[in-house]
Amino acid sequence: MKTKRPKPTTPATRLPKCPTGIQGLDEITGGGLPRGRPTLVCGGAGCGKTLLAAEFLVRGTVQFGEPGVFMAFEETEKELTANVASLGFDLTGLIRRKKIVVDYVHIERSEFHESGEYDLEGLFVRLGHAIDSIGAKRVVLDTLEVLFASLPNEAILRSELRRLFRWLKEKGVTAVITAERGRESLTRHGLEEYVSDCVILLDHRVNDQIATRHLRVVKYRGALHGTNEFPFLIGDEGISVLPITSLSLNHKISGERIATGIPRLDAMLGGKGFFRGSSILLTGTPGTGKTIVAANFAQAAARRGERVLFFSFEESPDQIIRNMHSIGLRLDPLVKRDLLRFHSARPSLYGLEMHLATMFKEIATFQPQVVIIDPITSLMDSGTDSESKGMVTRLIDYLKGGQVTSLFTSLTQGGHSLQQSEMAMSSLMDSWLLLQDFEGNGERNRVFYVLKARGMAHSNQIREFLISDRGIDIVDAYIGASGVLTGSARAAQGALEKAAVLASQQEAARLKREVERKRAAIERQISGLRSDYESESAELRRIADQVGTSTLMLTTEQAASGILRQADTKVAANRRVNHRNGKASV
């Protein structure tokens, strides 16, 4: 597994580091152990001290060309070789090729007597001889504390140990000294007093019947280091420390969008699908079609020629292939072309860390562009909450770092609040699709919606999700006063609405006709009234004319008779009236 090694530019002032080659440890320590100085590795029984030390040596010579000396106080060469062989280290071969020297120091207390002063020059000679014989750059002393039990004079031992560490520094070798964890101090015999440059604490704890190993860099003089506890595991390729926090949020981000294999879903996600390298969560109650959506996504990706790694924790590969075939998804050709690879394991097979390590290994070897984990929840059950979250974080970080698109399905319990049960995970996810089922009308129907999709416009609509032998179909669901209508209720509602539309269309037509009729009636009335009016007004005009004529005639007649009547009364008035009448009569 190639991890990127940042900081190639080391300032001159920075402490020179000696890379361990142990997965994750170099990230935590910012490049490795302090070069040319001793490092103390302490921890209780069975937490992997010897293994860490052995891996430091083996990787040192294999990866970095630095030969090493293993001075074993507890295990013989044979035992040690057998122990590390289980991790794939060929110690015998390395010893034969003079890359590693194993010196087993054995002291039988009963054969030991003390008389007068002495020093531990013999140990120095042996170590010095071993170092010089192969030009070793790395030294492991595992475990020096045995000396406390073997040598009677502690005062001499302590002063000699002090001298030993000074001597190791002078030799310029990077040393790892293991020590048993003490009750109150870091080590049982206070070795931390002598090794002050770097102290690493290993721990093996059992939580909820699940044992997890932890590693913590207690002290690293002159260098920045992660101070948290990091879970680590011992796999068949040695130790891997899984840092959560050392991975920072600075993944390269892709703007590329990839289709989901379900066109309607792409449409719901702004028309283009998910972002490449994003993490997608697919939650749903049992039987809502999570695996089907995942398989669709896998098929779409593999058809584009991308490599897809499908981790299945519930079904065997063959079972998935068969089941998907029933809905028209042909996965087996993709498997044959090695574009799609399945990895099935029972969640209870081993602990969470082991799962994670296995997954990392699979991902590293297959180099997929898309990773599907189906379902993540059954995996999370094998750890405590915080561990699980840590694990998912690390997994997502790891995948994002490699721009791998990841799809996690998550099984939620029916009846629980879906959102709440996924709180821990959801914040890590870029997109979240929710599959849900609705019961009613004696049937169970699936609905589907996009809960969130970071960085893209997405539909807020609930869609019904149909699975047929032709695959997935997404149709609009009816949302009425009684909730979302799906299945036959949707069909019924559809028919109802159609009928309603028809009825209203008819009603509208009827109303239109009515109005038309009314308008026509009114118009008829208006024209009748108008003709009435016109005839009346004509009559009126005629009468007015008659009245005018008769009035004129009457006045003329009156005037004429007036003249005759007043002819003999007033002479002056006569003249005036005569004058006026004369005019009028003209």
Added chain:
Amino acid sequence: MKTKTVKRRAAAPRQPAKRWQLRLYVMDTTPKSQTAFANLKKFCETHLKGRYRITVIDLMKQPHLAKGDQILAIPTVVRKLPKPVRNIIGTLSDTEHLLVGLDLRAAG
């Protein structure tokens, strides 16, 4: 088979008189090493006169020999014979401890 048994029986009474093989591991000619050698020689002359042999191994010159006898401390005397092997570390200045260590006197 028979001869072997006879031999062993014959050898048994001679055991205490058997030669002692002692190895003294030293480091160069440091004062401690010299003191140890002097002390050992004196001790053997006193207690094992005529039936001991001391081999002095200088780890400065032959560092690879340290592994064989599991030498850590300097100086160390290893009693190779008679069996079992005994290790006594130190300058051997404490004769009492040396006697106990070499099984020449019971402890206490």
